[in-house]
Amino acid sequence: MRIARYETLHCAAGTRVWAFLKLETDDGIVGWAEFTDGGYSSRGTHQVVERLAALVVGQDPSNTNRLEAILRSATHEAEEGLNRRAAAAILNASLDIRAKALGVSVATLLGGALRTRLPVYWSHCALGRIRMSQAGVHPPVRSLDDITALGREVRERGFTALKTNVILFEDGAAKLYLPLWDPYGEPSLELAHSTIEGVADLVDAFREGTGDGIQIFLDTVWTVKGEAIPRLARRLSQTSLDWLEADTHDPEQLLAARGNGKLKIVSGEALSGVREYRRFFDRRAMDIVKVDVAWNGMPESKRIADLAASYDLNVAPHNPMSHLMTHMSAQFGATLSNFSILEADIDGVPWRDELVTPPVIEDGALVLSDAPGWGCEVNEEAIRAHPPTFEV
CATH class of the missing domain: 3.20.20.120 (Enolase-like C-terminal domain)
Incomplete structure (x- = not known):
């Protein structure tokens, strides 16, 4: 199982916007994560998510440690703020994939x-x-x-x-x-x-x-x-x-x-x-x-x-x-x-x-x-x- 595709989606929510990451594997399992932020601080976050997601295409979504290491390597000089939030969305979506592949909840x-x-x-x-x-x-x-x-x-x-x-x-x-x-x-x-x-x-x-x-x-x-x-x-x-x-x-x-x-x-x-x-x-x-x-x-x-x-x-x-x-x-x-x-x-x-x-x-x-x-x-x-x- 490998990460094959990614997409960010946004939805109107009244006075704010909900933001989602869709991460898909080569065998069709879809993992989701939300990365909604408040006000102007979220403008452009999806672009950071997409740029970092490109780094994990082809990787095994069940190897969370490897994904985290790749994302940290790419962002370690400015790891906090939007970089951390973008990496977080990718890691969270990969956990959804891993749990679905095993047929269990993330809590399990x-x-x-x-x-x-x-x-x-x-x-x-x-x-x-x-x-x-x-x-x-x-x-x-x-x-x-x-x-x-x-x-x-x-x-x-x-x-x-x-x-x-x-x-x-x-x-x-x-x-x-x-x-x-x-x-x-x-x-x-x-x-x-x-x-x-x-x-x-x-x-x-x-x-x-x-x-x-x-x-x-x-x-x-x-x-x-x-x-x-x-x-x-x-x-x-x-x-x-x-x-x-x-x-x-x-x-x-x-x-x-x-x-x-x-x-x-x-x-x-x-x-x-x-x-x-x-x-x-x-x-x-x-x-x-x-x-x-x-x-x-x-x-x-x-x-x-x-x-x-x-x-x-x-x-x-x-x-x-x-x-x-x-x-x-x-x-x-x-x-x-x-x-x-x-x-x-x-x-x-x-x-x-x-x-x-x-x-x-x-x-x-x-x-x-x-x-x-x-x-x-x-x-x-x-x-x-x-x-x-x-x-x-």
């Missing part, structure tokens, strides 16, 4: 599943509704009363956890606080007192809707930096928030946010490679470690998770993507002794379920598929039927 390939039900949190809760309203798919969220109603929906649908983002309300409309995504960029990221209090109001509104027993998480997605991270943590420790997720390349700021007596400090989704994670582990800067299988690749993700276990840290896979990445993350999480909780977007464009077999979620937990490979089927025609409206 990795040594076996430790659990078949994985707790799930509703990710981008409220932000997903806002983005879908922007895409003309969902009614807009306009007030804290709408947030409370969404909190009730989370409980009624059986979820035990949700994660929201920095959402503020003014003039009868919801505003996403994403200064770093401003078209001109916002270098200061100074966090105003009114913003902090607005976030506290958001958490309180969700709690009013969910009642007790539902975990509430907040992801600041690079909108808070430096001293603002511990300052925000101190204020939110006075609310019913359970975890604060903050992205930074400085472990000291996360360390300053820890130890507030309540909040779990969560980070790592944008870190690349085990060496970068080790800096944060050595400083005990996180309570929960986010690891993105699409961006690190399964082999490196397993190394990161195993290292985290040696520091007694639990891992929550990062997954802001389509159903394919949900299945990929589930196969990863199922094998970890230090698994925490699975991220999944519950809101999405109407055609989402047409692209990839939807995961089964019961009582707030994903039921692990034991079908070969990632445990799902990919509908290539459905992906092609919804091309993005802008250049990727």
Whole structure:
């Protein structure tokens, strides 16, 4: 069995674009991987994927070590960033091929599943509704009363956890606080007192809707930096928030946010490679470690998770993507002794379920598929039927 062909495909997903790699062998087995990224940072990623994929044509897809060595040899002078994400897509797709050839799941390939039900949190809760309203798919969220109603929906649908983002309300409309995504960029990221209090109001509104027993998480997605991270943590420790997720390349700021007596400090989704994670582990800067299988690749993700276990840290896979990445993350999480909780977007464009077999979620937990490979089927025609409206 040899890798014979490769192709990247893109699909419109409202305000983002889902990106997929199709890797095919000479005997017709197809492996899939998702490498969706956010915003402008993903522009042109598929070209890096295609250039690296050309290097493994003719190679045995079941020899993951050889493939990883080839890709590292080609990228070792600039191994992180887009190069790692592109190599990750190839390695992940090759694992799908290998598992399908053996008729087993990727979790089985990795040594076996430790659990078949994985707790799930509703990710981008409220932000997903806002983005879908922007895409003309969902009614807009306009007030804290709408947030409370969404909190009730989370409980009624059986979820035990949700994660929201920095959402503020003014003039009868919801505003996403994403200064770093401003078209001109916002270098200061100074966090105003009114913003902090607005976030506290958001958490309180969700709690009013969910009642007790539902975990509430907040992801600041690079909108808070430096001293603002511990300052925000101190204020939110006075609310019913359970975890604060903050992205930074400085472990000291996360360390300053820890130890507030309540909040779990969560980070790592944008870190690349085990060496970068080790800096944060050595400083005990996180309570929960986010690891993105699409961006690190399964082999490196397993190394990161195993290292985290040696520091007694639990891992929550990062997954802001389509159903394919949900299945990929589930196969990863199922094998970890230090698994925490699975991220999944519950809101999405109407055609989402047409692209990839939807995961089964019961009582707030994903039921692990034991079908070969990632445990799902990919509908290539459905992906092609919804091309993005802008250049990727």
